[in-house]
Amino acid sequence: MPRRIATPYVIMIVEDEFLIAMDLEITLRSAGYEVLGPAHTVGMALALLKAERPDAAVLDVDLAGQWVTPVAEVLQAMLVPFVVASAFSPADLQAEPILRKAINVGKPTSSRRLLSELEVITQK
């Protein structure tokens, strides 16, 4: 179950395409999670992280031409686990080890896959 006693886990969504962000938000909320964001840009994601520490995050890689790497680095420093939801293949992410090493739940993102990976990383 994605819930702690009484308080649900907070998952940050970073995705620039608003329909896909809405899709992820609905998927997470109907599974009982709270959502931080969605952040459409690297700047917005970093600003959210200054104010709040989520329990995990779902990251798109290419945010209108800007890569999500700085957000992944901050999350790693904050010890917040994250998954990547991207159409990129591991070869495309060759130059970004922090993203390549993360679990990529793919795009289009299957709800089942996303939820089961989140359940695993929030339990760690």
Place this chain on the structure above:
Amino acid sequence: MKANFPVIGQRTMLVSARQLVHPDNNSTSILVLFDDVTDRRREEVQNNILLTETRHRMKNILAMVRALANTTSVEDRSGAEYRDAFLGRFEAVIDAENLALDGNDEADLSSLVEQAMKPAASGQVRVNPGPAIRLKRSQVVPMSLILHELVVNAMKYGALSLPDGVVQLSWSVSPEHEKRVLNLAWREMNGPPVSLPTRSGFGSQLITHSAASLGGMAELNFDPAGLTVDVTAPLD
């Protein structure tokens, strides 16, 4: 092999060699072939880039279709109603994309409005256009979905559900912190009495999310005399 050759410059050559064999004597000559494959190689690299880009775009389009399916509410809806709502949104996205494609990745707000208001009976939506506005591709889809949701909701529950109902749609641009801000106003009149929606319908959720993706906001006011919606969004 890739090398700098005199006169012709850097080329990529495919090199192969074979011994020339004669039936009688043991020949000591070999034939070395240099095949200039520079252009072929360049084409291959470009095709690979194009293929990766196409694959990426295709996955994004599929993700968007998935998103439309999942963000269209199933609550209190028959299968047919869900299908119509989903296809309506799907078509609004396709129409918006086509408009942006025809306009070199841009579209006029007035053409977008005209296209989105087509489902309404003629004369029921009175458009009072403001200044000409070119929307960028990233702004066209959210704006198209906002207009689509407004007209569909009005035809189902609002002013456009009655023959005498009227919608006034207008827009203006105002400067704000050296940026231009679009104000789009939707006013429903002579419709059935308006009450607060019983559930946070995904129609209004789609409108507010679309406006947020434009960097702006949407204010929905369920005035008993008629729904009013104000969308503000920065243009620059």
